[in-house]
Amino acid sequence: MSAIHNIPIPAKDTTIEAKKPFPGGRGRTMTNAGEKYRPYGVVDLPDRTWPSKEITAPPIWCSVDLRDGNQALVDPMGHDRKARFFALLLAMNFKEIEIGFPSASQTDFDFARWCIEEGGAPDDVSLQVLVQCRPELIQRTFDSLEGSKRPIVHFYNSTSELQRRVVFGKDRAGIKQIAVDAAKMITDMAAKAGGGYRFEYSPESFTGTELEFAAEICNAVAEIIQPTADNKLIFNLPATVEMSTPNVHADQIEWMCRQLDNRENLIISLHPHNDRGTAIAATELGLMAGADRVEGTLFGNGERTGNVDLVTLALNMYTQGIDPQLDVSDINRIRDVYEYCNQLAIGERHPYVGELVYTAFSGSHQDAINKGMKSIRQANAPTWEVPYLPIDPKDVGRSYEAIIRINSQSGKGGIAYVLQEDYGLNLPRNLQIEFREDIQRITDEEGKELSSKRIFDRFMERYVEQPEGRLRFVNHVTRPDPNIAEGRIVEATLIENGEEIVVTGKGTGPVDGFVDALSRHIGIPLSVHDYSEHSLGQGSDARAICYMEIAHPGGRLFGVAINKNIVTASLVAIASAANRILAQ
Numbered sequence: 078m079s080a081i082h083n084i085p086i087p088a089k090d091t092t093i094e095a096k097k098p099f100p101g102g103r104g105r106t107m108t109n110a111g112e113k114y115r116p117y118g119v120v121d122l123p124d125r126t127w128p129s130k131e132i133t134a135p136p137i138w139c140s141v142d143l144r145d146g147n148q149a150l151v152d153p154m155g156h157d158r159k160a161r162f163f164a165l166l167l168a169m170n171f172k173e174i175e176i177g178f179p180s181a182s183q184t185d186f187d188f189a190r191w192c193i194e195e196g197g198a199p200d201d202v203s204l205q206v207l208v209q210c211r212p213e214l215i216q217r218t219f220d221s222l223e224g225s226k227r228p229i230v231h232f233y234n235s236t237s238e239l240q241r242r243v244v245f246g247k248d249r250a251g252i253k254q255i256a257v258d259a260a261k262m263i264t265d266m267a268a269k270a271g272g273g274y275r276f277e278y279s280p281e282s283f284t285g286t287e288l289e290f291a292a293e294i295c296n297a298v299a300e301i302i303q304p305t306a307d308n309k310l311i312f313n314l315p316a317t318v319e320m321s322t323p324n325v326h327a328d329q330i331e332w333m334c335r336q337l338d339n340r341e342n343l344i345i346s347l348h349p350h351n352d353r354g355t356a357i358a359a360t361e362l363g364l365m366a367g368a369d370r371v372e373g374t375l376f377g378n379g380e381r382t383g384n385v386d387l388v389t390l391a392l393n394m395y396t397q398g399i400d401p402q403l404d405v406s407d408i409n410r411i412r413d414v415y416e417y418c419n420q421l422a423i424g425e426r427h428p429y430v431g432e433l434v435y436t437a438f439s440g441s442h443q444d445a446i447n448k449g450m451k452s453i454r455q456a457n458a459p460t461w462e463v464p465y466l467p468i469d470p471k472d473v474g475r476s477y478e479a480i481i482r483i484n485s486q487s488g489k490g491g492i493a494y495v496l497q498e499d500y501g502l503n504l505p506r507n508l509q510i511e512f513r514e515d516i517q518r519i520t521d522e523e524g525k526e527l528s529s530k531r532i533f534d535r536f537m538e539r540y541v542e543q544p545e546g547r548l549r550f551v552n553h554v555t556r557p558d559p560n561i562a563e564g565r566i567v568e569a570t571l572i573e574n575g576e577e578i579v580v581t582g583k584g585t586g587p588v589d590g591f592v593d594a595l596s597r598h599i600g601i602p603l604s605v606h607d608y609s610e611h612s613l614g615q616g617s618d619a620r621a622i623c624y625m626e627i628a629h630p631g632g633r634l635f636g637v638a639i640n641k642n643i644v645t646a647s648l649v650a651i652a653s654a655a656n657r658i659l660a661q
């Protein structure tokens with residue numbers, strides 16, 4: 078472990094306690110790790126096949142938000158919140174939904190009844206309920222399911238070495254007996270109720286269970302239930318606590334898939350928790366290793382660090398070209414329902430949904446995104462390829478508005494993007510470089526993000542409106558120069574220090590002649606280095622914006638003007654540049 082010491086606390090934390098450095102001196106390490114914790118170990122599976130497999134189709138999805146998610150909330154959902162969440166899950170196209178633990182509370186029992194009687198689930202949706210392997214709880218669970226179409230009765234008991242020893246005080250045979258007895262009771266009750274039930278068994282705490290014992294207990298349960306190809310038994314192999322690296326999880330799943338009897342009559346389900354922060358990886362590798370089904374929650378709510386996040390999994394598949402068969406196209410609405418029902422907030426960096434995940438602040442990212450967006454518009458091809466954006470924000474109902482936000486880490490490309498996207502300004506490259514310095518000075522001074530409105534206002538003030546500018550262009554006339562063939566004489570009316578003046582110059586046209594007139598008037602030789610313009614808006618309201626790069630003895634700088642008339646826009650832009658030169 079590396080040393081953690083004297084790390085300053087962020088400025089926003091103002092409490093005296095928080096300002097103190099962390100205890101411990103330089104070089105302090107967590108030396109007791111080897112005594113206190115044991116390595117998880119590996120699975121002996123040298124002929125593992127999953128590393129060279131790919132995910133090519135979505136799994137069967139089962140949402141456990143209303144059970145596993147709900148049981149982890151500070152304030153569990155009441156009926157209204159549960160009903161709203163249920164409606165969302167149906168709208169997202171979940172076909173299997175664990176709606177609760179009906180024997181645990183009257184709220185859960187009543188909610189199961191409501192789902193069956195009024196919930197509006199289509200016939201192809203299986204409602205799933207969880208129950209411990211305890212007779213009185215199983216009885217109540219069946220009571221709650223009366224009238225349900227093809228419900229899944231999910232029963233579980235912990236099989237881990239630790240829980241056998243510490244929680245149940247039973248040996249392997251005793252723990253196996255709990256599962257077998259429950260399997261018998263459940264199949265009997267289902268038969269008495271006229272059939273039509275599906276079954277799921279979880280050797281809970283699978284990740285703390287010896288693999289051969291997990292296989293033994295599952296095979297014993299299957300022996301009782303006698304699954305068929307038409308009525309498969311779901312074996313859910315939960316990472317109740319995530320304890321190993323994802324490759325070990327994948328080995329465990331591949332090993333189980335090989336060892337379970339009559340694999341063709343089984344659905345192997347994953348139920349990863351996220352204690353090590355690798356639930357997504359563990360699930361993806363578990364699918365490569367042969368699993369058919371995934372239980373998880375939206376955005377990963379659940380016990381401790383949560384269950385695996387089904388939205389992220391689905392979008393990971395989508396961005397690999399696989400239709401996940403879950404509708405996550407309005408991610409903000411899904412987030413809103415999630416936040417309302419769970420009374421939890423989603424972090425700004427959460428994959429696909431966080432407030433900031435489609436936003437770049439840093440210059441080189443902004444530059445690449447800006448170029449990528451232009452290139453994809455020009456190519457007009459269906460394939461998405463924009464640097465730093467693994468998914469098109471529009472696919473999940475997000476907009477391009479906040480892709481680029483400006484602070485002191487930003488560069489010219491980002492500023493240009495904001496002005497282009499929000500205000501339709503297409504700044505030439507040299508102007509981007511020049512204006513970036515100005516914005517950089519402001520963001521450095523203020524240490525904060527600048528909104529696109531402030532950037533635009535600053536641009537207008539500096540280049541277009543120039544409230545402090547010495548010269549203001551009013552109008553101009555031109556006439557032929559009697560002394561030069563094709564030459565023109567330009568007379569321009571300006572306001573200077575509140576007074577109207579007329580300046581005169583010669584050239585081949587109005588721009589040339591006006592530059593000559595201004596050079597004479599201010600006593601500084603000016604010339605046009607570069608010029609570009611484009612229209613702003615459309616139809617009769619369309620105006621031209623002109624960017625004029627003017628060279629002078631001290632260098633080059635820009636003036637900008639917006640006018641309905643292109644020639645006038647050019648002349649005003651020259652006056653704008655002259656004002657900036659005079660102010661230097």
Ligand SMILES: CC(=O)SCCNC(=O)CCNC(=O)[C@H](O)C(C)(C)COP(=O)(O)OP(=O)(O)OC[C@H]1O[C@@H](n2cnc3c(N)ncnc32)[C@H](O)[C@@H]1OP(=O)(O)O
Nearest residue numbers: 148178180181182209210211233234235244245255281317
């Ligand atoms: C990993 C998971 O998420 S598992 C799901 C966990 N979810 C929940 O527990 C939420 C809902 N649960 C509840 O509301 C309650 O626990 C109830 C109503 C189900 C049961 O309540 P109670 O019996 O009062 O309490 P409790 O859960 O503490 O019971 C523990 C007893 O059940 C036993 N037990 C626990 N799990 C199981 C199981 N799956 N199968 C059989 N027995 C079990 C324990 O060994 C313990 O036995 P003991 O009383 O002989 O020591």
Ligand SMILES: CC(C)C(=O)C(=O)O
Nearest residue numbers: 233279281282315317
């Ligand atoms: C009930 C079981 C499947 C569970 O939630 C877990 O093991 O995490």
Ligand SMILES: [Mg+2]
Nearest residue numbers: 145315317348
């Ligand atoms: Mg769980």
